[in-house]
Amino acid sequence: MYGNRGARRGATAVVLGAALLIAGCSSSDDGGDGGDGPKDAGAAITQQPKEIDPYWVNPGGNAARQVAAYEKAGKDEAADQIRKIAEQPTGEWIGTESPEDDARGVTEAADKAGRTALLVLYNIPHRDCGQYSQGGAADGDAYRSWIDGVAKGIGDRSATVVLEPDAVLHLVDGCTPEEFHEERYDLLKGAITKLKSLKNTKVYLDAGNAGWGHPDQIFEPLQWAGIEQADGFAVNVSNFYTTEDSIKYGKSLSAKVGNKPFVIDTSRNGNGPYEEGDPGERWCNPPGRALGETPTTKTADPLVDAYVWVKRPGESDGECKGGPKAGEWWAEYALGLAKASK
Numbered sequence: 001m002y003g004n005r006g007a008r009r010g011a012t013a014v015v016l017g018a019a020l021l022i023a024g025c026s027s028s029d030d031g032g033d034g035g036d037g038p039k040d041a042g043a044a045i046t047q048q049p050k051e052i053d054p055y056w057v058n059p060g061g062n063a064a065r066q067v068a069a070y071e072k073a074g075k076d077e078a079a080d081q082i083r084k085i086a087e088q089p090t091g092e093w094i095g096t097e098s099p100e101d102d103a104r105g106v107t108e109a110a111d112k113a114g115r116t117a118l119l120v121l122y123n124i125p126h127r128d129c130g131q132y133s134q135g136g137a138a139d140g141d142a143y144r145s146w147i148d149g150v151a152k153g154i155g156d157r158s159a160t161v162v163l164e165p166d167a168v169l170h171l172v173d174g175c176t177p178e179e180f181h182e183e184r185y186d187l188l189k190g191a192i193t194k195l196k197s198l199k200n201t202k203v204y205l206d207a208g209n210a211g212w213g214h215p216d217q218i219f220e221p222l223q224w225a226g227i228e229q230a231d232g233f234a235v236n237v238s239n240f241y242t243t244e245d246s247i248k249y250g251k252s253l254s255a256k257v258g259n260k261p262f263v264i265d266t267s268r269n270g271n272g273p274y275e276e277g278d279p280g281e282r283w284c285n286p287p288g289r290a291l292g293e294t295p296t297t298k299t300a301d302p303l304v305d306a307y308v309w310v311k312r313p314g315e316s317d318g319e320c321k322g323g324p325k326a327g328e329w330w331a332e333y334a335l336g337l338a339k340a341s342k
Helices: 018-024 062-072 076-086 099-113 140-154 179-196 220-223 245-254 330-339
Strands: 119-120 159-163 201-206 232-235 262-265 304-308
Touching: 062 076, 062 179, 076 330, 099 119, 099 140, 099 159, 119 140, 140 179, 159 179, 179 201, 179 220, 232 245, 245 262, 245 304
Parallel strands: 119 159, 159 201, 201 232, 232 262, 262 304
Antiparallel strands: none
16 A cells, blocks of 8 residues: 555546637736636636746636636635636646547637647546546547547647546556556557647656655556656646655656656645545545645756646545535635635
């Protein structure tokens, strides 16, 4: 047992439809609010300065709609807190049913704003070992077809992809049965090859977190999964380990995989990991957590390409500690994260 081996469950939210995304994205390239969509969910959501963070802020996301709802209800203090989330770029988790349309909707909206789309692909067969975010493609052929759809939807537009949270880690920690290992390595390598054939797409393969084990246990599986062809790897996805610990873990791992750079999910790591209660459930909607560093490509280390919010703060990890289903918006939890942040 490596501790938090399921720490990225719960990020299964489906992105908004293409029409809403494009209509809602009206921000100018210099960080202005632009303003001709469904009035940015009514919350006047702005983009971050491009030189600090090139990723697209979805002006029609759950947090933006919550800001608008709070403002309409006269709850200005709560609205200001949730705005901390709404005005940061977060990962868009591509749905399973219409990958081409979803990817096109997000990347076109981002392109219109002069930004890069941050996409998360989470549909590997036998996903999440049958736990809160179980599911994934029915088989290898279905997954390949899904990846093809995503690639068609992205086209030549700028995109950064975080590929398959937990997929390699669950091959290492014993969660995914041995019979599925060979196929998974093949699928991951094929996905990287397909996505890297696109003109303006970067790919970061998920590589675990600082709390589960040692880089010696995962660097070879990452190589078997095609890390050499990827732009780098991602750490701490949907997890809570501090940025300092994540940098240490990532640098140690990087040295074993050709000095590849990496990105860190800082969405909810402001107070570090939760240390109480059932160790097997500490990853799931832990109380008292806080937003971490805001997304940026201006990081503390040259090997760290970016701090990103892969997990969307305020979306549930699963039906634990009073939370709704994995990926569903939970306003109370979002408020807690925002209020606890600096």
